[in-house]
Amino acid sequence: MxxxxxxxxxxxxxxxxxxxxxxFHRKQNSFEExxxxxxxxxxxxxxxxxxGSWYIGSVYTGWFGDSATIGVFAQYLAIYSVxxxxxxxxxxxPVWIWGKNHSLETNGDLAALxxxxxxxxxxxxxxxxxxxxxxxxxxxxxxxxxxxxxTNGVIPFNLGLIIVGLFVVIYSWLGGVRAGVIGDLVxxxxxxxxGSATIIFLFYKVYGGIIPMFDNLVEKSPELLxxxxxxxxxxxxxxxxxxxxxxxxxxxxxxxxxxxxSVRAAKKSALVAPLIGSMFTILILWLGLGATxxxxxxxxxxxxxxxxxxxxGPIGLGLMGVFALAASMSSITACVSTSxxxxxxxxxxxxxREKKLKYAKLSALLLGxxxxxxxxxxxxxLVAVIIYVYECIAQAAVPLILGLYWKRGNKYxxxxxxxxxxxxxxxxxxxxxxxxxxxGVSAGLIGLMFNLIFYIVVSLVTPRQSxxxxxxxxxxxxxxxxxxxxxEAGEVEINA
Amino acid sequence: MSRGKVTLIxxxxxxxxxxxxxxxxxxxxxxxxxxxxFGIPFLAxxxxxxxxxxxxxxxxxxxxxxxxxxxx
Numbered sequence: 001m002x003x004x005x006x007x008x009x010x011x012x013x014x015x016x017x018x019x020x021x022x023x024f025h026r027k028q029n030s031f032e033e034x035x036x037x038x039x040x041x042x043x044x045x046x047x048x049x050x051x052g053s054w055y056i057g058s059v060y061t062g063w064f065g066d067s068a069t070i071g072v073f074a075q076y077l078a079i080y081s082v083x084x085x086x087x088x089x090x091x092x093x094p095v096w097i098w099g100k101n102h103s104l105e106t107n108g109d110l111a112a113l114x115x116x117x118x119x120x121x122x123x124x125x126x127x128x129x130x131x132x133x134x135x136x137x138x139x140x141x142x143x144x145x146x147x148x149x150x151t152n153g154v155i156p157f158n159l160g161l162i163i164v165g166l167f168v169v170i171y172s173w174l175g176g177v178r179a180g181v182i183g184d185l186v187x188x189x190x191x192x193x194x195g196s197a198t199i200i201f202l203f204y205k206v207y208g209g210i211i212p213m214f215d216n217l218v219e220k221s222p223e224l225l226x227x228x229x230x231x232x233x234x235x236x237x238x239x240x241x242x243x244x245x246x247x248x249x250x251x252x253x254x255x256x257x258x259x260x261x262s263v264r265a266a267k268k269s270a271l272v273a274p275l276i277g278s279m280f281t282i283l284i285l286w287l288g289l290g291a292t293x294x295x296x297x298x299x300x301x302x303x304x305x306x307x308x309x310x311x312x313g314p315i316g317l318g319l320m321g322v323f324a325l326a327a328s329m330s331s332i333t334a335c336v337s338t339s340x341x342x343x344x345x346x347x348x349x350x351x352x353r354e355k356k357l358k359y360a361k362l363s364a365l366l367l368g369x370x371x372x373x374x375x376x377x378x379x380x381x382l383v384a385v386i387i388y389v390y391e392c393i394a395q396a397a398v399p400l401i402l403g404l405y406w407k408r409g410n411k412y413x414x415x416x417x418x419x420x421x422x423x424x425x426x427x428x429x430x431x432x433x434x435x436x437x438x439x440g441v442s443a444g445l446i447g448l449m450f451n452l453i454f455y456i457v458v459s460l461v462t463p464r465q466s467x468x469x470x471x472x473x474x475x476x477x478x479x480x481x482x483x484x485x486x487x488e489a490g491e492v493e494i495n496a
Numbered sequence: 497m498s499r500g501k502v503t504l505i506x507x508x509x510x511x512x513x514x515x516x517x518x519x520x521x522x523x524x525x526x527x528x529x530x531x532x533x534f535g536i537p538f539l540a541x542x543x544x545x546x547x548x549x550x551x552x553x554x555x556x557x558x559x560x561x562x563x564x565x566x567x568x
Contacts, residue, residue: 075543079517082550086510089554090503093566211535218529218537225529225537233520233527240518264567271554278547286540405500 002314003154009318010150010325014167017186017329021171024182031357034176035105035341036258045181046269049256049334050088051192051277052184054081054247056135057142057328059284060320061149065301067288071224073231074288076239078281083244085274087401091248092257092266094404094475099258101474106338107254107400108346114403115411116467123415124396125346127422128251129339131392133371136335140165140375143328149306150321158376165375168329169368172336173361177255180333187326192276195323198309198316199283205312206294213290220293238442245401245448246394252334255341340364388425391444395421398451406459407468413459421451499566506557513549516542 028034041049059077067074095110104110108125112118140161147160155163171179207213217225227236247253260266284305291297291304298307309320344360351359398421399414428434428443435443516522526542533541561567 072539072543075540078547079514079543082547083514085554086507086514086550089557090507214532214535214537214540218532222529226527226539227523233523237518237520237523240514244514262568264562267558267561267567271551271558274547274554275551278551282544282547289540405503 003152005314006318006321007151007154009315010147010321013190013322013325014164017183018167018171020186021175021179021182024178025175026178028174028176028178028357028361031344031353031360032103032105033178034357034360035337035345036099036255037176037178037181039100039259040261041181041259041265042261043265043268045185046256046260046266047273047276048184048188048330049181049259050253050269050273051188052181052327052330053250053252053256053334054084054331055191055277055281055327056331057139057146057324059281059327060305060324061142061145061302064284064288064291064305067285068291068297068301068304070231071221071226071228071289073227073236074285075282076236076243078278078285080240080243080247081281082274082278083240084247085270087244087248087397088253088257089267089270091401091404092270093263095254095257096260096263096266097475098471105255105258106342106345107249107251107396108342110254111396111400111403111414114468114471115399115414116465117411120399120411120414122346124399124418125251125342127418128249128393128396129342129347131389132251132335133339133367134389136332136339136367136371137375139328139331139335140371143325143332144375145302146321146324146328149303150317150324152310152317161375162372164325164329165332165368165372168332169336169365169372172333172340173364173368176361176364177259177337177341180330180337181256181259183333184330187330191323191326192280194319195326196280196283198319198323199287202287202308202312202316206308207290210286213286216293217290224289224292232440234438234440235442238440238445242391242394242442242444242448245397246390246444249393249396249400251342252338255338256334336364336368339367343367391425391442391447392422394444395425395447395451398448398455402452402455407472408464409455409459410462410465412462413455413457416458417451417453417455420454421447423447424450499564502560502564506553506560510550510553513546513553517546 032038063074063077098104098110098113102113104113106125107128108121111124112121143164144157144161147155147164148157171183203210203213227233257266260269287308288304291308298304306317306320309316340360340363343363344356348356348359395418398417399409403409403414424434424447425443435446438446516526527539529537531538
């Protein structure tokens with residue numbers, strides 16, 4: 001096979017990204033511009049921002065491999081993505097209005113405002129940041145793997161990781177969230193429109209069509225088409241429920257909510273994203289579903305998507321590499337720019353916004369470079385760490401979602417519930433009895449259950465917070481700012 | 497009807513649809529290959545349909561909120 005053609009296709013794709021991002025570059029001279037694009041993005045940019053933040057490169061590697069080997073179970077990804085959108089839809093109005101009125105830029109800001117507690121905001125911002133950054137290393141590793149697989153090994157793993165990783169980190173560092181979202185638009189258009197067409201073409205080329213593939217599966221591997229007893233329905237349910245709430249607690253999603261130019265723009269973006277995202281995810285996972293029936297399917301199932309694409313020649317292989325790279329690059333840029341905003345805004349103490357902007361830019365660069373360095377090292381326990389990540393982040397859902405609708409929820413309930421929820425997830429490995437009684441329900445879901453109970457009970461037995469009524473009044477007349485709460489220079493000032 | 501009630505009704509409807517995939521006693525009914533619909537095994541078809549129903553519900557939800565003047 002011509003091994004140079006895939007390399008050229010990937011190089012052209014990266015060049016197109018660089019040109020478009022440069023064309024739409026705007027000087028990053030304020031923290032609000034750097035962190036949330038001055039809250040000016042129309043719905044379609046927000047939509048690709050959401051898609052970019054969620055749909056990760058691992059869909060083409062890990063999930064594709066799971067679809068091939070364990071079957072329909074892997075489709076929990078598509079279901080929880082839609083569940084996440086429903087959760088997001090109910091959060092948009094309060095998050096956006098409070099964000100606009102109080103200059104919120106991170107999830108920690110929202111928690112600090114709602115619970116009138118700088119320390120709780122810091123706790124939530126810091127924990128979600130710490131739990132989220134391992135994803136950055138994973139996605140960078142995926143990047144190296146994708147380039148290696150898509151070029152048939154012409155570009156070595158670490159070289160691909162460093163070249164493409166540096167490209168993404170540099171444009172995130174220089175261009176802030178705006179560059180990230182413009183990149184998301186280019187990448188999203190590639191992996192949804194051209195990607196879907198290519199995958200449908202691959203179905204007909206490799207299986208003779210979607211239905212013939214299912215016919216073959218029903219006859220030869222029917223166990224791949226249901227959730228088998230040995231996995232169990234509770235593991236499947238836990239993965240969907242925890243994912244639906246955990247996906248929304250991904251700190252990058254909050255940034256993308258704030259960057260929309262209005263409630264209407266944010267909600268409109270949430271309409272189209274689940275349809276595009278879930279249909280595309282299902283298509284790629286269906287492609288993997290029948291792959292083990294193909295003669296010569298590789299032992300390393302993660303490389304299956306590239307193996308199938310290579311069947312139509314070097315152009316197919318190069319395009320598959322581009323789709324996967326697009327998904328991976330957009331996740332990395334979301335992680336870098338949001339983490340930089342959290343560090344600059346929530347972790348730097350009481351300094352001016354100009355200095356916060358400097359720290360945010362510096363941390364984007366440093367975080368990116370350090371993550372690239374870590375990703376080049378073999379880390380055997382990384383996957384084990386990742387298992388905890390999503391389930392821990394999901395615990396932020398209880399105080400953040402309920403806090404938007406239930407006035408009685410207070411900082412004591414939020415603290416106790418979140419700490420208990422995260423504690424159950426983290427300590428489950430050391431003390432299996434914490435979850436062993438639950439018949440296969442995941443630690444994340446059990447954590448959410450206890451988190452919810454403690455949040456409600458502790459909030460009810462402790463004093464009501466006085467700032468809440470005024471905050472909720474703002475939602476009734478969004479253009480009027482009724483209260484003098486503000487999150488400036490990283491602290492909450494309440495004069496209710 | 498208040499905005500809160502409308503939100504609650506849509507939210508409950510969406511999670512009721514999702515419950516067919518996440519509540520094990522209900523899910524058992526959908527965790528099957530037959531009957532195949534348009535040639536697609538039943539569970540794979542149902543997952544696809546749930547994703548479409550929920551996406552369409554969000555569109556209806558948006559239209560309702562727009563007509564009630566709650567998007568500005």
